[in-house]
Amino acid sequence: xxxxxxxxxxxxxxxxxxxxxxxxxxxxxxxxxxxxxxxxxxxxxxxxxxxxxxxxxxxxxxxxxxxxxxxxxxxxxxxxxxxxxxxxxxxxxxxxxxxxxxxxxxxxxxxxxxxxxxxxxxxxxxxxxxxxxxxxxxxxxxxxxxxxxxxxxxxxxxxxxxxxxxxxxxxxxxxxxxxxxxxxxxxxxxxxxxxxxxxxxxxxxxxxxxxxxxxxxxxxxxxxxxxxxxxxxxxxxxxxxxxxxxxxxxxxxxxxxxxxxxxxx
Amino acid sequence: xxxxxxxxxxxxxxxxxxxxxxxxxxxxxxxxxxxxxxxxxxxxxxxxxxxxxxxxxxxxxxxxxxxxxxxxxxxxxxxxxxxxxxxxxxxxxxxxxxxxxxxxxxxxxxxxxxxxxxxxxxxxxxxxxxxxxxxxxxxxxxxxxxxxxxxxxxxxxxxxxxxxxxxxxxxxxxxxxxxxxxxxxxxxxxxxxxxxxxxxxxxxxxxxxxxxxxxxxxxxxxxxxxxxxxxxxxxxxxxxxxxxxxxxxxxxxxxxxxxxxxxxx
Amino acid sequence: xxxxxxxxxxxxxxxxxxxxxxxxxxxxxxxxxxxxxxxxxxxxxxxxxxxxxxxxxxxxxxxxxxxxxxxxxxxxxxxxxxxxxxxxxxxxxxxxxxxxxxxxxxxxxxxxxxxxxxxxxxxxxxxxxxxxxxxxxxxxxxxxxxxxxxxxxxxxxxxxxxxxxxxxxxxxxxxxxxxxxxxxxxxxxxxxxxxxxxxxxxxxxxxxxxxxxxxxxxxxxxxxxxxxxxxxxxxxxxxxxxxxxxxxxxxxxxxxxxxxxxxxx
Numbered sequence: 001x002x003x004x005x006x007x008x009x010x011x012x013x014x015x016x017x018x019x020x021x022x023x024x025x026x027x028x029x030x031x032x033x034x035x036x037x038x039x040x041x042x043x044x045x046x047x048x049x050x051x052x053x054x055x056x057x058x059x060x061x062x063x064x065x066x067x068x069x070x071x072x073x074x075x076x077x078x079x080x081x082x083x084x085x086x087x088x089x090x091x092x093x094x095x096x097x098x099x100x101x102x103x104x105x106x107x108x109x110x111x112x113x114x115x116x117x118x119x120x121x122x123x124x125x126x127x128x129x130x131x132x133x134x135x136x137x138x139x140x141x142x143x144x145x146x147x148x149x150x151x152x153x154x155x156x157x158x159x160x161x162x163x164x165x166x167x168x169x170x171x172x173x174x175x176x177x178x179x180x181x182x183x184x185x186x187x188x189x190x191x192x193x194x195x196x197x198x199x200x201x202x203x204x205x206x207x208x209x210x211x212x213x214x215x216x217x218x219x220x221x222x223x224x225x226x227x228x229x230x231x232x233x234x235x236x237x238x239x240x241x242x243x244x245x246x247x248x249x250x251x252x253x254x255x256x257x258x259x260x261x262x263x264x265x
Numbered sequence: 266x267x268x269x270x271x272x273x274x275x276x277x278x279x280x281x282x283x284x285x286x287x288x289x290x291x292x293x294x295x296x297x298x299x300x301x302x303x304x305x306x307x308x309x310x311x312x313x314x315x316x317x318x319x320x321x322x323x324x325x326x327x328x329x330x331x332x333x334x335x336x337x338x339x340x341x342x343x344x345x346x347x348x349x350x351x352x353x354x355x356x357x358x359x360x361x362x363x364x365x366x367x368x369x370x371x372x373x374x375x376x377x378x379x380x381x382x383x384x385x386x387x388x389x390x391x392x393x394x395x396x397x398x399x400x401x402x403x404x405x406x407x408x409x410x411x412x413x414x415x416x417x418x419x420x421x422x423x424x425x426x427x428x429x430x431x432x433x434x435x436x437x438x439x440x441x442x443x444x445x446x447x448x449x450x451x452x453x454x455x456x457x458x459x460x461x462x463x464x465x466x467x468x469x470x471x472x473x474x475x476x477x478x479x480x481x482x483x484x485x486x487x488x489x490x491x492x493x494x495x496x497x498x499x500x501x502x503x504x505x506x507x508x509x510x511x512x513x514x515x516x517x518x519x520x521x522x523x524x525x526x527x528x529x530x
Numbered sequence: 531x532x533x534x535x536x537x538x539x540x541x542x543x544x545x546x547x548x549x550x551x552x553x554x555x556x557x558x559x560x561x562x563x564x565x566x567x568x569x570x571x572x573x574x575x576x577x578x579x580x581x582x583x584x585x586x587x588x589x590x591x592x593x594x595x596x597x598x599x600x601x602x603x604x605x606x607x608x609x610x611x612x613x614x615x616x617x618x619x620x621x622x623x624x625x626x627x628x629x630x631x632x633x634x635x636x637x638x639x640x641x642x643x644x645x646x647x648x649x650x651x652x653x654x655x656x657x658x659x660x661x662x663x664x665x666x667x668x669x670x671x672x673x674x675x676x677x678x679x680x681x682x683x684x685x686x687x688x689x690x691x692x693x694x695x696x697x698x699x700x701x702x703x704x705x706x707x708x709x710x711x712x713x714x715x716x717x718x719x720x721x722x723x724x725x726x727x728x729x730x731x732x733x734x735x736x737x738x739x740x741x742x743x744x745x746x747x748x749x750x751x752x753x754x755x756x757x758x759x760x761x762x763x764x765x766x767x768x769x770x771x772x773x774x775x776x777x778x779x780x781x782x783x784x785x786x787x788x789x790x791x792x793x794x795x
Contacts, residue, residue, distance in 0.1 A: 001294050005283070011706035012277070012542070013569040015585035015760075018535070021564050022588035029531050034286050039278040042707055055280035058287035070707065117744055120759040176276035177307055177335065214382055229385040230280075266559050270548070277542070299551050304543040320545035323552035441541035442572055442600065479647055494650040495545075 002031045002135055003060055007052045008068035009040040019121070020068070023128045028135055034059070043070055045153065049099035050173050050181075054230040056087050062138065064131060067091035068123045077116055079126055080150065081143065083108035088138070090127055095153030104150070113144045158184050160192065167192045167262040169233070174256060178247015179228070180235040182260045186227045192262060200225050201261040202235065203254055209265075223248070235260070267296045267400055268325055272317045273333035274305040284386070285333070288393045293400060299324070308335055310418065314364035315438050315446075319495040321352055327403065329396060332356035333388045342381055344391055345415065346408065348373035353403075355392055360418030369415070378409045423449050425457065432457045432527040434498070439521060443512015444493070445500040447525045451492045457527060465490050466526040467500065468519055474530075488513070500525070532561045532665055533590055537582045538598035539570040549651070550598070553658045558665060564589070573600055575683065579629035580703050580711075584760040586617050592668065594661060597621035598653045607646055609656055610680065611673065613638035618668070620657055625683030634680070643674045688714050690722065697722045697792040699763070704786060708777015709758070710765040712790045716757045722792060730755050731791040732765065733784055739795075753778070765790070 004024055010016040017038050024033050036055050040048045048069050056065055065087060078093040084106050089097065098104060112130065116122040133142040158169040169184040189211075200208040211233075212226045221237075228234040237248040249255065269289055275281040282303050289298050301320050305313045313334050321330050330352060343358040349371050354362065363369060377395065381387040398407040423434040434449040465473040476498075477491045486502075493499040502513040514520065534554055540546040547568050554563050566585050570578045578599050586595055595617060608623040614636050619627065628634060642660065646652040663672040688699040699714040730738040741763075742756045751767070758764040767778040779785065 003290060005287075009706075012565075013567050013581075014705050015566070015581045018564065018566040018585045019588040019759075022535075022585065022590075022593075025533060025562060025564065026588075026590050032290060034283065034290065035277075036280070036283040037278050051278075051280045055283045055287065058284040058291075060287075060291050063287075120744060120756075175279050176274075214385060226385075229284075268555060270552075297555060299548065299555065300542075301545070301548040302543050316543075316545045320548045320552065323549040323556075325552075325556050328552075440544050441539075479650060491650075494549075 002028060002131075003034065003063040004031060004131065005034045005036050005056070005059060005063060005065045006038065006068065007036040007040065007048055007055075007065065008038045009042045009044065009048070009070055010038050010068060012038050016068075016121070016124075020066075020124050020127070023124055024131065027128065027131055036065075040069060045069055045094050045096050046099060046155065047173065049096050049155075050230075052089075052096075053100045056089075057085070059087070061086040062088070064088045064090065066123065066127050067094075067096060069094060069096070077122070079112040079114055079116070079122070080147070081108070081110045081112055081130065081140065082106045083140070088134075090123075090130060092123070093151045095151045097150060098152045099155055102155075104152075108140055109147055109150060110140050110144045111147045111149075156183065158188055164192075165264050169260045169262070171254060171256050171258045171260060172232075174249045177236070178249040178251070180248050180252075180254055180260075181228060181230070182233045182235070184233040184260065184262065185231050186233070189227075189233060189262065193264065197265045199263045199265045200233075200235075201263055202252060203258050204252065206252055208235070223252070233260070267293060267396075268299065268328040269296060269396065270299045270301050270321070270324060270328060270330045271303070271333065272301040272305065272313055272320075272330065273303045274307045274309065274313070274335055275303050275333060277303050281333075281386070281389075285331075285389050285392070288389055289396065292393065292396055301330075305334060310334055310359050310361050311364060311420065312438065314361050315495075317354075317361075318365045321354075322350070324352070326351040327353070329353045329355065331388065331392050332359075332361060334359060334361070342387070344377040344379055344381070344387070345412070346373070346375045346377055346395065346405065347371045348405070353399075355388075355395060357388070358416045360416045362415060363417045364420055367420075369417075373405055374412055374415060375405050375409045376412045376414075421448065423453055430529050434525045434527070436519060436521050436523045436525060437497075439514045442501070443514040443516070445513050445517075445519055445525075446493060446495070447498045447500070449498040449525065449527065450496050451498070454492075454498060454527065458529065462530045464528045464530045465498075465500075466528055467517060468523050469517065471517055473500070488517070498525070532558060532661075533564065533593040534561060534661065535564045535566050535586070535589060535593060535595045536568070536598065537566040537570065537578055537585075537595065538568045539572045539574065539578070539600055540568050540598060542568050546598075546651070546654075550596075550654050550657070553654055554661065557658065557661055566595075570599060575599055575624050575626050576629060576685065577703065579626050580760075582619075582626075583630045586619075587615070589617070591616040592618070594618045594620065594664075596653065596657050597624075597626060599624060599626070607652070609642040609644055609646070609652070610677070611638070611640045611642055611660065611670065612636045613670070618664075620653075620660060622653070623681045625681045627680060628682045629685055632685075634682075638670055639677055639680060640670050640674045641677045641679075686713065688718055695794050699790045699792070701784060701786050701788045701790060702762075704779045707766070708779040708781070710778050710782075710784055710790075711758060711760070712763045712765070714763040714790065714792065715761050716763070719757075719763060719792065723794065727795045729793045729795045730763075730765075731793055732782060733788050734782065736782055738765070753782070763790070 080093050082089050082097050114126045119125045130143050156170050169182045171180050172183045173181040208225045223237045235248050345358050347354050347362050379391045384390045395408050421435050434447045436445050437448045438446040473490045488502045500513050610623050612619050612627050644656045649655045660673050686700050699712045701710050702713045703711040738755045753767045
């Protein structure tokens with residue numbers, strides 16, 4: 001069985017996604033095509049990186065993950081394949097690999113041989129070609145040469161200031177329920193607080209003084225902080241009126257890029 | 266072949282659904298994972314019950330239906346499995362089983378052995394575990410003990426008033442086309458009207474005096490009442506201007522929870 | 531392997547789509563059900579034709595394409611199956627076949643034997659029945675009689691005026707990125723311009739004087755014209771601010787049905 005996942009910003013209405021599904025289906029009978037999502041905000045590499053990074057690891061090893069984030073207005077796009085933790089990722093050289101794997105250590109990193117100047121749908125043409133070539137034995141030498149070059153995007157990393165009293169993080173994602181996901185991992189948090197007492201400061205003077213282990217330890221209406229299933233500090237709020245709120249994001253008026261501070265008290 | 270369906274309020278953008286798909290895929294080669302929907306309104310047990318109740322019966326017997334309606338702010342959530350009509354349903358003890366099957370008669374009802382206090386994604390962890398245990402012979406004793414306890418939610422049932430002259434029902438669902446679905450089944454309707462002449466009273470003084478057998482018996486622009494494919498009395502209206510209306514709901518200004526009356530005339 | 535695709539206006543929230551998926555799943559173990567889209571605008575035959583026409587050809591031959599565009603308010607609906615390029619299409623006689631294949635030349639055109647007056651979900655009942663009958667040898671005589679009758683919808687075709695100086699086309703589709711797709715194919719364009727110099731006139735006095743081969747030849751912020759992967763002239767614009775625009779459609783204030791002119795200069 002060959003497992004292929006799709007992460008795109010193409011939406012579910014146009015013919016792009018089904019053209020991709022149909023083309024992949026022609027490759028091999030025993031293929032499973034799984035949608036991660038097609039609702040990435042247009043052109044949003046950061047969002048795609050966050051979602052795929054937290055999703056791919058649930059799939060079997062040797063899965064092939066196709067990333068189709070539109071870059072149609074960029075010139076001279078190159079395409080790369082990286083292998084990491086025995087998963088395969090195909091993408092334009094958009095920087096997404098560096099956001100997903102900031103250690104930049106790959107089991108393989110390949111420049112895909114492909115002339116995209118004549119293709120109006122390169123990720124389709126190229127993915128079908130690659131999968132045809134590697135589906136039997138995953139021999140990556142068939143698709144291009146090894147490389148060390150990669151476009152690097154650096155995400156904003158938490159910083160420490162005020163004599164080690166304050167850790168500055170940032171909201172990087174808001175999920176369907178309005179939960180606010182920060183870039184503060186449990187490791188960064190623990191290394192900073194070292195079991196000392198702390199206060200989490202949010203914009204508009206909201207603050208929280210403890211971290212819960214699960215959502216179920218709180219009553220409705222409370223603001224809660226916990227580490228989500230992706231390992232990042234997340235701020236949630238139980239909803240008083242489902243029809244008039246958007247969760248923590250809406251109720252607290254907090255958005256992506258807003259600052260979240262951990263203060264030693 | 267093992268058929269697994271998913272009914273959740275997780276949306277199609279976050280990584281929750283694909284994490285679930287990927288995890289299930291690892292169980293067994295010959296598995297079919299089918300989305301019922303991931304667009305249940307957040308936390309809406311009634312909506313999930315209505316959609317799954319009208320959908321599961323189209324699937325093969327021995328299908329396993331996973332219900333993931335978020336209850337993350339409730340404490341001490343228990344998980345149950347029920348078997349009914351040779352279909353298997355896995356859910357938190359949210360009351361959904363009682364809404365789907367008000368007779369409360371189950372072929373099996375099991376308390377699932379699972380400690381959810383340490384899991385941030387219990388329905389995933391638990392579903393994979395259950396399906397691993399029962400995939401070969403559906404031996405439910407492997408996953409927990411039989412029980413008679415179940416959270417009961419009572420949906421508003423139609424009532425009769427004014428000397429048996431009026432049957433009071435309620436709008437319980439509005440579909441994509443703005444069709445208004447009531448909680449008045451054809452059986453309740455027929456037992457009440459007994460072939461006498463009747464009038465259907467809607468809010469804002471709209472009324473209808475007949476029931477059609479299919480949508481095709483009406484001209485565009487008319488208000489129509491019929492029993493939908495789920496067996497409930499439904500109010501529709503043909504659209505004069507598709508870009509400026511939301512079907513019967515929008516044109517008539519009627520919403521969920523609004524009253525619909527059957528009056529013997 | 532039997533490949534079945536679904537193109538509907540049912541949306542992804544109601545139980546209609548999963549009822550269809552479940553019913554098809556019961557037919558045969560080795561079946562692949564692929565969604566083209568369920569987000570066709572309600573009742574919009576033109577949109578469905580555009581998307582399916584550009585999607586089906588990526589699927590394997592002998593795929594069966596089910597089209598479920600609601601026509602529930604029309605009386606006496608007939609259902610047809612057509613075979614074209616060794617693909618099979620099932621639809622109500624809505625005119626979609628004539629929009630997809632304006633040459634009206636079919637390998638087969640069949641009146642499906644089906645009494646829809648008693649079915650509240652005819653496309654489901656009928657598709658399952660048809661696929662059961664033809665799944666083994668595609669013997670279409672089992673499902674109805676050959677016919678030459680077909681509902682014809684004529685899409686607006688580009689016209690020439692002003693002493694062969696102007697070609698008048700129309701915007702027929704706007705994709706997720708706000709790209710404006712016209713009904714001017716590359717053949718119509720080339721037959722008209724015959725390599726002479728031209729100007730593309732858009733509403734609100736925008737104009738373009740060249741056609742690019744791919745998206746990558748342009749800088750961000752420019753208006754660009756090219757032939758898209760479906761072969762039609764398309765107008766795009768790179769986005770200055772993703773949060774405040776809808777691509778070319780939003781930035782230029784151009785919508786479906788608007789006129790696009792090619793002028794020989």
